[in-house]
Every structure is written in C-alpha cells, then in structure tokens.
Amino acid sequence: MSASVETVDPAETAKFASLADQWWDDDGPFRPLHRLNPTRLGFIRDCVCQEFGRDAKAADPFAGLAVLDIGCGGGLLAEPMARLGATVTGLDAVEKNVRAAASHAAEAGLRIDYQCRTAEDLAKDGQQFDVVLNMEVIEHVADRDAFVQASARLVRPGGLCIAATLNRTAKAFMMAIVGAEYVLRWLPRGTHDWRRFVRPSELDSWLRRHGLERVRLAGMRYHPLTDDWTLDAGDLEVNYLGCWRKPAAD
Numbered sequence: 577m578s579a580s581v582e583t584v585d586p587a588e589t590a591k592f593a594s595l596a597d598q599w600w601d602d603d604g605p606f607r608p609l610h611r612l613n614p615t616r617l618g619f620i621r622d623c624v625c626q627e628f629g630r631d632a633k634a635a636d637p638f639a640g641l642a643v644l645d646i647g648c649g650g651g652l653l654a655e656p657m658a659r660l661g662a663t664v665t666g667l668d669a670v671e672k673n674v675r676a677a678a679s680h681a682a683e684a685g686l687r688i689d690y691q692c693r694t695a696e697d698l699a700k701d702g703q704q705f706d707v708v709l710n711m712e713v714i715e716h717v718a719d720r721d722a723f724v725q726a727s728a729r730l731v732r733p734g735g736l737c738i739a740a741t742l743n744r745t746a747k748a749f750m751m752a753i754v755g756a757e758y759v760l761r762w763l764p765r766g767t768h769d770w771r772r773f774v775r776p777s778e779l780d781s782w783l784r785r786h787g788l789e790r791v792r793l794a795g796m797r798y799h800p801l802t803d804d805w806t807l808d809a810g811d812l813e814v815n816y817l818g819c820w821r822k823p824a825a826d
Contacts, residue, residue: 583694583717583726584669596672599650600680609652609712615796615805616711616817617656620738623792623819624707627736636661644705644730646695647713651677651688657709658686665705666690667698695726704732710739711817714779715772721782728786734824737788740796740817744773747813751798776812780820788820 595605602610621632630637639661645654648666650673658664658681666688668674674692681688691698708731717723731737742748749770780790796815797808805815 583696583719583723589670596650596670596676599652599673599676606650606652609649611803612796612805612815613652613656615807616653616740619794619807619817619819620653620657620707620709621660623736623738627791627819627821628706638662638707641706643707643709644698645709645711646727646730647711647716648677648690649673651680651690653709653711654688654690655681655684655686658688662707664688667693667695669694695723695730699726699729703730704735705730706732706735708735708737710737712740712742714739714741714774715769720774724779724782725786728783728788728822731788731822733822735822736791737783737820737822738817739779739783739820740815741779742773742815743813744770744775745813748773748815751814776816776818779818783820788822791819791821793818 598604599606621637624630624641625632625637628641637660638657641662643657643662643664645657645664645666648654648668651666654664654666654677666674666677668677668690669692671692674690677688678690681690708727710727714720714723727737742752752773753770776793780793784790793809793812794817795808795811795813796805796817797811798805
C-alpha cells in the first residue's frame with residue numbers, strides 16, 4: 577500500500593529517497609546515526625526493560641513484544657529490535673527506504689515487516705503495539721499534531737512511545753546545522769530546518785494531550801575526541817530522547 581500524504585512532506589521524503597542506497601554505509605551520509613545508534617539503543621533497551629519488567633542482560637529481552645519503528649529508514653533501529661527478540665514492523669513513507677531495509681534484513685536473516693505507509697494509515701486500521709519508536713522523524717513531517725496523534729493511537733494501553741528529535745535552540749542550530757552540515761559535512765546541506773526542531777516541552781505537551789504520560793527525558797552529548805555519544809539527563813539543548821507511557825486500561 578502506498579503511503580498517504582497527510583503528514584508526508586514531499587520535499588523531506590525526496591531528500592531521503594536520494595540517499596536510500598547509502599543507509600548501511602557507516603562512513604556515508606548516515607554516519608551520525610551509526611555513531612548515535614548505540615546510545616539510542618541503550619536508552620530504548622533500558623526503558624523497555626524497566627517498564628515491562630524484563631532482564632536487560634537476557635539474550636532476547638524483548639521477546640513477545642510488538643515494536644513499531646515509524647520512519648524506519650534503512651532499518652538501523654528495526655534490525656537491533658528484532659535481534660533483541662521483538663516482533664518488528666517498520667514504516668517509512670519512502671519506497672526506496674523500505675526496499676533497502678527489506679533487502680538488508682533478508683541478507684541478515686531477520687524477519688521484519690517493512691511497509692511503505694504512514695502512522696496515520698496504520699492507526700486507521702486500529703493496530704496497536706507495545707512499543708512505538710518515533711526517532712528523528714517529527715522534525716521532518718508536514719503536520720506534527722496529526723503525526724503525534726497517530727503515534728499515540730498506535731500505542732496499546734500499558735505500552736510505550738519512545739521519541740527522539742532536536743531541540744529548537746541556538747546551540748542546536750550551531751551544532752546540528754552549521755557544524756554537522758557545513759563545517760564537518762557529516763550530513764548533506766539542507767538535511768535539517770531549524771524551524772522544524774521541537775522543544776522538549778512542546779513534544780511532552782503534544783503527547784500528553786493525546787493520552788500519554790512522561791516517564792523519562794534525557795539529552796545526548798557528542799564527544800569529538802572519542803567520536804561517540806553518551807546520555808546526559810541535564811543537557812537537552814541539542815539532541816534528546818524521551819519515553820512516554822500510555823496508562824493501562826482499567
């Protein structure tokens with residue numbers, strides 16, 4: 577099924593369609609995500625294990641959980657979720673991304689249900705998941721309220737929504753756009769639009785309006801000398817992640 581256009585911004589999807597064959601090149605245009613991935617995965621694992629009472633040290637701590645990765649791209653998060661034991665569905669509005677993700681998963685021997693659809697499409701079907709990942713997506717959609725509403729509807733009662741994005745601050749402009757796109761050239765110029773960045777208070781307000789309650793917020797700090805990232809609960813000025821829970825049904 578083709579993706580709907582309710583929240584899809586054609587200009588944004590065109591950027592990623594042009595890069596679809598480079599998702600798994602860890603020195604290519606998605607290098608920052610490859611470097612960031614261990615920190616994102618650690619945050620997701622810890623939140624899920626804490627909320628669902630799982631052993632983070634187990635070989636498959638997500639076994640029996642249904643995980644939805646919205647804006648899955650080439651599968652950089654979907655594949656680790658499958659390896660942790662989850663049943664994974666990956667959504668992306670770019671057909672080329674879906675094909676690249678499915679091809680890579682097949683080569684890796686992983687079963688992941690990749691679909692070229694939007695969150696709104698899936699929410700209309702009444703589907704729900706234990707964990708909904710919404711990572712580095714909201715700053716690229718056309719209608720953020722519709723996107724957040726659909727994301728919240730896709731979380732089953734007692735489930736989690738885990739989101740990551742960029743804060744709309746001067747520091748984020750300097751580091752994520754001037755630094756990453758123009759100085760270091762980690763990303764193609766024009767990848768991000770600072771005006772689309774989302775303050776933590778805004779994201780929290782939107783998710784609470786649609787029935788979710790915040791569990792945790794944390795920033796991510798880059799260390800240039802070691803070329804890695806760590807969580808920093810006290811610094812949300814640039815990259816940050818959050819976990820929200822949908823209250824269990826009475």
